[in-house]
Amino acid sequence: MAITHDVGDRLEELASTANRIREAIESVIEGKGAAVRLTLTVLLAEGHLLIEDVPGVGKTMLAKALARSIDCSVRRVQFTPDLLPSDITGVSAYNQQTREFEFKPGPVFANIVVGDEINRASPKTQSALLECMEERQVTVDGRTYHLEPPFMVIATQNPIEMEGTYPLPEAQRDRFTARIAMGYPEPAAELEMLDVHGGTSPLDKLQPVATTTEVRELIETVRAVYVAPAIKRYAIDLVTATRTTPELRLGASPRATLQLVRAARAHAALSGRDYVIPDDLQELAVPVLAHRLLPSVEAQGQRRMPEQVLADLVRTVPVPEMHPGSRR
Structure with missing residues (x-):
């Protein structure tokens, strides 16, 4: 719409x-x-x-x-x-x-x-x-x-x-x-x-x-920017991936999920949109989530920073298909 x-x-x-x-x-x-x-x-x-x-x-x-x-x-x-x-x-x-x-x-x-x-x-x-x-x-x-x-x-x-x-x-x-x-x-x-x-x-x-x-x-x-159910699930999938990967011993919290979605709303509004798209979450994932994460001992031994682990997760988590109705 x-x-x-x-x-x-x-x-x-x-x-x-x-x-x-x-x-x-x-x-x-x-x-x-x-x-x-x-x-x-x-x-x-x-x-x-x-x-x-x-x-x-x-x-x-x-x-x-x-x-x-x-x-x-x-x-x-x-x-x-x-x-x-x-x-x-x-x-x-x-x-x-x-x-x-x-x-x-x-x-x-x-x-x-x-x-x-x-x-x-x-x-x-x-x-x-x-x-x-x-x-x-x-x-x-x-x-x-x-x-x-x-x-x-x-x-x-x-x-x-x-x-x-x-x-x-x-x-x-x-x-x-x-x-x-x-x-x-x-x-x-x-x-x-x-x-x-x-x-x-x-x-x-x-x-x-x-x-x-x-x-x-x-x-x-910004509060009125629309977030489709598929986008909310995508945000949860991104955060859940940080909790299950063996490269991180501390994943992102539920507060991180909430703030990722809030930031995505603001990012969409600054881009002239009244709805959030997967690109908003992908662009904000590292700055919003990385500082909350702690690498595992193995990742530290390989000098893998949380930012690198998170960037890999963003590339591997399936991106939802957006239908015209979900974009207002």
């Missing part, structure tokens, strides 16, 4: 707003179109993003560029070994005048929370983000405080073999919708970076190009 007029208008509005945000980010981050698109996909899927790579390739710059492109509240947390959980969530302090305890919100009470070098903090402090990332709320001293949508955590981390880092617990990694690696820029992009960043930082000139209300509306549009 054809896209309805109302849905078509909403998808056009989504594409227009997303393009403005993308262009704003790419005015700061040169030559990383795929990383920027995936960042927008995670934002519209109501997820969280983990950016992992060596220092100096623009991880924090990407997070800041997205934050400044949207007119919303933004807080940045520099994770260090001495950071406490209350430094993130907030603390109840006694007010001498009112003689009552008052809650002082931490930096997690923002629309976009930028966690810089998250794996330099202790696992206890990292775990302070678990509740807010999953349930969009914070519980302090028995009281629960809800976080206003949109809410997104963008965390950067250095590879675990670097000094002064703690590996993220499996439960923490599972909260992140996707993980990306920036990689080194192409020589042409790096040359342009020298010209653009030589005098002042382009972040200083970056102005918001979308409002919080617009982002909420885009998220509502």
Whole structure:
């Protein structure tokens, strides 16, 4: 079936707003179109993003560029070994005048929370983000405080073999919708970076190009994207394959299945479609699932990374046949 007029208008509005945000980010981050698109996909899927790579390739710059492109509240947390959980969530302090305890919100009470070098903090402090990332709320001293949508955590981390880092617990990694690696820029992009960043930082000139209300509306549009039963079964087949292959000792969780489908909806909407196709799942499988997987001892001995195992599984899992009726 054809896209309805109302849905078509909403998808056009989504594409227009997303393009403005993308262009704003790419005015700061040169030559990383795929990383920027995936960042927008995670934002519209109501997820969280983990950016992992060596220092100096623009991880924090990407997070800041997205934050400044949207007119919303933004807080940045520099994770260090001495950071406490209350430094993130907030603390109840006694007010001498009112003689009552008052809650002082931490930096997690923002629309976009930028966690810089998250794996330099202790696992206890990292775990302070678990509740807010999953349930969009914070519980302090028995009281629960809800976080206003949109809410997104963008965390950067250095590879675990670097000094002064703690590996993220499996439960923490599972909260992140996707993980990306920036990689080194192409020589042409790096040359342009020298010209653009030589005098002042382009972040200083970056102005918001979308409002919080617009982002909420885009998220509502993504929620309406149709996922056919065959596509849902295909997502489950992909995730199940990670649980049964002998090359992995930890497969993807049911939460991973849910986030894969949510991300596929956003990916489809950014492509101008109001329905999900197998290509959406295939393109997102590695960034959404790989960071949740643990290789077996045999796979480690063969130096087979979870990304490689997952890419092979995507090629072998049967792709469903899509009938015209399933595409609306």
